Amino acid sequence: GDSVTQMEGPVTLSEEAFLTINCTYTATGYPSLFWYVQYPGEGLQLLLKATKADDKGSNKGFEATYRKETTSFHLEKGSVQVSDSAVYFCALTTYSSASKIIFGSGTRLSIRP
């Protein structure tokens, strides 16, 4: 079945460091891809999305490019801030009447001042 694999955490970086969180997927058909963020004690917020191959999603300095050839959707940010500390979930959905979202296991990111 469809699945998402993302790099294990926790990831700890210093402020202003470059961030990459790897995500690969397995899906039948052509999925839409997402990154969700969960700040401490809060719910899920959509960070960015891409709906077709070569699309780049971006928001708040984060970017991810939908790579069909490598079935990947890696999250990147050039200069992280302490406020970026959160759990990041890579996710996908495929076209169907239900279009449930399938989440990866999440990567906890901690940024040191």
Place this chain on the structure above:
Amino acid sequence: EPEVTQTPSHQVTQMGQEVILRCVPISNHLYFYWYRQILGQKVEFLVSFYNNEISEKSEIFDDQFSVERPDGSNFTLKIRSTKLEDSAMYFCASRELVSSYEQYFGPGTRLTVT
């Protein structure tokens, strides 16, 4: 900006009791979902609901679970006889159209079964 709301934010119940978790989806959305997240684990799909019926459910969604849209605004998840392993954060989500894949999540209800 419209948002999905959920009540209560935290529910504590004893094992074997029934609980009802409530959600108010965004008003013009047509598709509704429940997910759960056991502490420290991934978010898992439970059930999707469209046109007043379940369109898909996961293995987790057994006979102890049910969903209902009792009126034009609320969407509820009922657990008939709670177990300790039902302790989790439960998220409601809604989606607008078939062509829009984006789901909007509520803030979650933390269910603690003692």
